[in-house]
Amino acid sequence: xxxxxxxxxxxxxxxxxxxxxxxxxxxxxxxxxxxxxxxxxxxxxxxxxxxxxxxxxxxxxxxxxxxxxxxxxxxxxxxxxxxxxxxxxxxxxxxxxxxxxxxxxxxxxxxxxxxxxxxxxxxxxxxxxxxxxxxxxxxxxxxxxxxxxxxxxxxxxxxxxxxxxxxxxxxxxxxxxxxxxxxxxxxxxxxxxxxxxxxxxxxxxxxxxxxxxxxxxxxxxxxxxxxxxxxxxxxxxxxxxxxxxxxxxxxxxxxxxxxxxxxxxxxxxxxxxxxxxxxxxxxxxxxxxxxxxxxxxxxxxxxxxxxxxxxxxxxxxxxxxxxxxxxxxxxxxxxxxxxxxxxxxxxxxxxxxxxxxxxxxxxxxxxxxxxxxxxxxxxxxxxxxxxxxxxxxxxxxxxxxxxxxxxxxxxxxxxxxxxxxxxxxxxxxxxxxxxxxxxxxxxxxxxxxxxxxxxxxxxxxxxxxxx
Amino acid sequence: xxxxxxxxxxxxxxxxxxxxxxxxxxxxxxxxxxxxxxxxxxxxxxxxxxxxxxxxxxxxxxxxxxxxxxxxxxxxxxxxxxxxxxxxxxxxxxxxxxxxxxxxxxxxxxxxxxxxxxxxxxxxxxxxxxxxxxxxxxxxxxxxxxxxxxxxxxxxxxxxxxxxxxxxxxxxxxxxxxxxxxxxxxxxxxxxxxxxxxxxxxxxxxxxxxxxxxxxxxxxxxx
Numbered sequence: 001x002x003x004x005x006x007x008x009x010x011x012x013x014x015x016x017x018x019x020x021x022x023x024x025x026x027x028x029x030x031x032x033x034x035x036x037x038x039x040x041x042x043x044x045x046x047x048x049x050x051x052x053x054x055x056x057x058x059x060x061x062x063x064x065x066x067x068x069x070x071x072x073x074x075x076x077x078x079x080x081x082x083x084x085x086x087x088x089x090x091x092x093x094x095x096x097x098x099x100x101x102x103x104x105x106x107x108x109x110x111x112x113x114x115x116x117x118x119x120x121x122x123x124x125x126x127x128x129x130x131x132x133x134x135x136x137x138x139x140x141x142x143x144x145x146x147x148x149x150x151x152x153x154x155x156x157x158x159x160x161x162x163x164x165x166x167x168x169x170x171x172x173x174x175x176x177x178x179x180x181x182x183x184x185x186x187x188x189x190x191x192x193x194x195x196x197x198x199x200x201x202x203x204x205x206x207x208x209x210x211x212x213x214x215x216x217x218x219x220x221x222x223x224x225x226x227x228x229x230x231x232x233x234x235x236x237x238x239x240x241x242x243x244x245x246x247x248x249x250x251x252x253x254x255x256x257x258x259x260x261x262x263x264x265x266x267x268x269x270x271x272x273x274x275x276x277x278x279x280x281x282x283x284x285x286x287x288x289x290x291x292x293x294x295x296x297x298x299x300x301x302x303x304x305x306x307x308x309x310x311x312x313x314x315x316x317x318x319x320x321x322x323x324x325x326x327x328x329x330x331x332x333x334x335x336x337x338x339x340x341x342x343x344x345x346x347x348x349x350x351x352x353x354x355x356x357x358x359x360x361x362x363x364x365x366x367x368x369x370x371x372x373x374x375x376x377x378x379x380x381x382x383x384x385x386x387x388x389x390x391x392x393x394x395x396x397x398x399x400x401x402x403x404x405x406x407x408x409x410x411x412x413x414x415x416x417x418x419x420x421x422x423x424x425x426x427x428x429x430x431x432x433x434x435x436x437x438x439x440x441x442x443x444x445x446x447x448x449x450x451x452x453x454x455x456x457x458x459x460x461x462x463x464x465x466x467x
Numbered sequence: 468x469x470x471x472x473x474x475x476x477x478x479x480x481x482x483x484x485x486x487x488x489x490x491x492x493x494x495x496x497x498x499x500x501x502x503x504x505x506x507x508x509x510x511x512x513x514x515x516x517x518x519x520x521x522x523x524x525x526x527x528x529x530x531x532x533x534x535x536x537x538x539x540x541x542x543x544x545x546x547x548x549x550x551x552x553x554x555x556x557x558x559x560x561x562x563x564x565x566x567x568x569x570x571x572x573x574x575x576x577x578x579x580x581x582x583x584x585x586x587x588x589x590x591x592x593x594x595x596x597x598x599x600x601x602x603x604x605x606x607x608x609x610x611x612x613x614x615x616x617x618x619x620x621x622x623x624x625x626x627x628x629x630x631x632x633x634x635x636x637x638x639x640x641x642x643x644x645x646x647x648x649x650x651x652x653x654x655x656x657x658x659x660x661x662x663x664x665x666x667x668x669x670x671x672x673x674x675x676x677x678x679x680x681x682x683x684x685x686x687x688x689x690x
Contacts, residue, residue, distance in 0.1 A: 270547035270568035271476045277569045278482040299569055303549075310550065331551075334558040338565075340585065361552040368551025 021211065022204050029200040037193045045182050052181075053148075056174050057136055060150045063087070064167040067099050071111065071165075073157030079110055089170075090115050096145035096170025104153070104162040121149075121168070129153065138171070146171045210234050214241060221248065262309050269302050307436050310361075321467050322363045324354035324386050324397055331367050332384065339375040346384040354388055354397055355467035362440050363464070369433035370401050370460050377405035377458060388466055395466040402459045407452040417450070437462075468583060468626055469493040469644045471510070473503030473526070474518040474545065483516060486572050487579070491606050491622050495648050500524025507533050511643050512540050513630075514583050516575070519546040519557060527560045534561035541582035543575070580604065587630040594629045597685030598670055601629050610668055620645065621664050628673065628683035637680035 017023060063085050070083035079101060089097035090113040098121065100112040107123070109116075124137035133153040140146055147168040156163050210233050220226040228245045277295045280288050328346050335344045348354070356363050367384075374382045385400040408416065416434055434448075441448055446464045453459040470492045474480040477498070484494045495510065497503035500521040507515055507529065519526035530542060541563045546553055549567035557565055563585075564578050580592060580603050594601045598611045606622055608615045617625065623645050628636065638657045645657075661681060665673050674682045 268547075271479055274569040275476065275478040275482065278479070278486070278572060281572070295569070307550075330555055330559065334555045337558055337563065361550060364551040364555055368554065 022208050025204045025208070026201055029204070030197050033196045033200065034193060037189050037196075041185055041189050045178070045185055048181055048185075049178050052174055052178060056148060056169060056171075057150065060136075060148060060167050060169045061134075063099065063169075064150045064152060064165055067101070067167055068152065068154060068165050071101060071156075073161065073163075075157065077157050077161050079156070079163070083111075085113075085167075093117055094119070094141065094143040094145075096141060096143070096147050096172065097168065098141070098147075099165075099167045102164045102166075104164060107164070110163070121147075121166075123151070123166075124149075139168075141168075146175075148174075210237055214244075218244075259310065262306060265306065270299075273299055273302070304435075307365075308439060320357075320359045322356040322358065322360035324348075324356050324363070324399075327356075327360055327363055328367070328384060328386060331364065331371060335371050335375055335382075339378075342375050342378045342380060342382055344371065344375070344382045344384065346386070348386050352388065354386055356397055357465040357467040358444050362444070366437050366440055366446075366462060366464075367399070367401075369437050370462065373433060374401050374403040374405075374458070374460070378403035379405055389463075397464045397466045399462045399464070400459060401462075402453055402455075403457045404455065405457050407456050407458045408450070409452075413450045468513040468623060468630070469495065469511070469647070470579065471495045471497065471503070471506055471512045471515045471517075473497045473500070473507075473515065473521065473529070475499060475521050476518075483575070486576065487516075490576055491619055491626065492579075493623060493645060493647050500526070500529055504529045504532060506648070507538060507540075508536055510648060511640070513586075513627075513644060514579050515540055515542045516579065517542050517544055517562070519544060519548060519553070527556060530557070530560045530562055539586075541586045543578050543582055545570075545575075577604075583630065589630070594632075596629060596632055596683060597672060599629075599668065599672060599685075601625065610670060615667050617664070617667060620660060621667065624660055624664055628681070631683075633682065633684050635676050635679050635682045640680070 066085050067083050071079055071081040073079055083099070085099065087097065089095045090099060092115050094117060095115045098113050098116040098119075100109050100116060100121070102109045109120075119142050121141060122139055124135070124139065127135050127137040129135045134151065136148065136150045138146060138148055148171055149166055149168040151164060151166040154163050154165055155161065213231060214229055214233065214237065217226060217229040217231065221229070228248065229241050233241050273295060277292065280292050280295070283291060325348055328348075332344045332346050335342075371382065371384070381404045383400075383402045385402075387398050389396050389398050417438070418435075437448060440446075441462070441464075444465055446462060449461045451459055451461075468491075470487055472480060472483045472487065472494055473496075474483060475498055480496055480498060484496055487494045495506055495512070497506050500523040503517065503521065504524055506512075517526045517530065521529070526544060526546075530544075533540075533542075542561065544554075544557045544562040544565040545568060546557065546565055547568045554565050554567075563582050566575055566578060584592065584594075584603060592603045594603065599608065600610075601608045603626070606626070608617060608622070608625060624641065627641065627644050641657050661673060661675075665671070672683055672685065674684070676682055
């Protein structure tokens with residue numbers, strides 16, 4: 001049930017998109033097919049009507065010849081004969097099937113079928129006789145039937161006696177037959193049309209499957225679940241896929257290269273800064289102070305902008321993932337080595353693999369700075385907890401770093417969160433740690449909260465996007 | 468105490484050497500990765516200041532090689548690449564501590580002192596041995612509260628013996644740790660210095676172990 005609902009939504013989403021290649025192909029093939037089927041229906045039904053009408057006219061003409069053959073004239077010009085056309089409809093009252101013989105020029109009916117029952121049927125005025133003095137036309141009888149009439153002028157007997165022989169047939173029969181045919185035709189063509197539309201849909205879906213496949217793979221790459229577009233693609237789009245893969249690769253190497261260059265820049269600027277700051281002690285006092293202040297400012301600037309460059313160099317790169325537990329283990333090992341008097345411990349609340357949706361280096365930078373602060377303020381222990389939280393629709397990683405130091409007051413907390421501010425002026429540092437953390441967190445839309453734990457120590461809670 | 472400085476920037480290298488020498492250390496120096504690696508592999512150092520970005524062979528590789536070879540001297544990493552990922556990589560490669568450039572003189576000195584102390588298994592910067600007290604930060608030595616006036620070589624000798632209390636130290640080892648690599652090593656001079664130091668200490672703490680070397684220990688610690 002759930003599955004079919006999902007399928008329906010999926011279909012709806014796919015069908016509703018009018019700006020797709022599939023839709024265009026589908027729309028144009030379907031429209032063309034429906035148009036052709038319509039034209040075919042019109043042509044076939046017109047042709048059918050012509051054929052049927054011709055057959056009808058032939059029947060009436062045959063009846064006319066039959067009539068003419070069965071009537072003779074005697075020497076006085078009197079008509080003799082009892083025509084029986086072998087069709088009971090000529091007997092039926094006002095059936096629309098009539099025959100009559102009239103004389104010219106008066107037009108008086110001399111003989112007629114029982115069905116005519118004394119009606120005075122109109123005759124066509126503007127329809128010309130052909131070379132054999134024969135013509136056909138349509139007319140209406142008194143009963144409202146539309147009739148087809150075939151008429152012939154014939155010399156009979158001695159002298160110039162001209163008689164007009166006329167047979168008619170009721171066109172209602174024809175109309176019914178044509179309408180039946182048209183219904184059948186529309187039904188058949190309709191079924192055929194639906195079949196064609198479905199076929200074209202299938203063709204479009206099948207034909208464009210590789211493109212959907214590629215789109216899916218690209219989405220995977222964007223989500224960091226793949227590095228390259230993989231799979232076999234048709235010859236037409238294979239070059240495009242290859243080019244895209246090459247582009248992704250070159251993009252990665254460009255990022256890698258700029259990262260190296262940024263690192264090199266850091267190195268090349270910081271060594272001279274070191275040399276200068278060590279030389280300061282040899283300068284006379286007032287100058288030394290100015291130089292030292294400026295050197296510190298320069299270092300702060302270099303540090304800030306290099307960090308920004310490092311973050312933005314990586315931001316938006318296609319693939320980046322970091323295993324939280326592994327990275328934390330590495331950091332804990334490092335910090336236990338750096339801070340001999342503080343024990344760093346890590347607990348992972350659930351066994352599932354936690355994956356940070358970002359660069360490992362950024363993760364290390366965030367945690368490194370926080371753990372360094374924790375290590376400096378802790379008296380013996382720093383605890384790190386990592387867990388995944390489901391904040392619909394996203395998944396987040398929550399990291400809690402708790403130390404057993406003296407903690408900070410609220411005003412102290414807001415003070416340290418400002419760029420460059422430092423509470424502890426005795427230990428070396430730039431005061432940039434937390435602002436670097438904030439910069440990185442902003443890029444990842446993460447969050448940082450600092451408060452004092454019940455135990456009195458400082459608790460830092462970081463939330464980051466999970467993969 | 469003998470220290471190796473591996474830094475490719477000539478000025479910074481000179482400054483580090485000056486600073487460490489002033490603080491009473493014997494300093495060897497290397498300007499590129501290969502030379503630094505060679506010295507660290509062959510000479511006994513009490514600590515190494517190692518830059519990460521070096522020509523020919525980078526600091527991380529050097530460090531990994533040393534640790535593979537079983538060289539366990541404490542290493543202070545100097546790094547311009549001060550992202551945590553760089554620091555973690557350095558520590559993982561076997562560094563004991565790091566200092567990010569640009570740094571303060573005092574910071575490097577403090578960390579070197581701490582590293583040497585830690586590697587000798589000492590907890591504080593104050594080293595005691597019976598009536599003898601030695602402050603590694605100020606290089607001030609006192610016996611029963613009386614401050615000793617020592618030359619820099621005597622200071623180095625005392626500091627080395629104090630960091631290796633109770634251990635027998637050969638003349639060769641002393642020579643290696645008290646002089647830099649270019650010094651014309653003559654172990655007889657060591658005897659002269661040990662003699663002078665004994666006189667200045669006034670208490671019999673430096674024992675001569677015949678045929679093996681010297682041992683510093685408090686009188687009541689003796690077996």
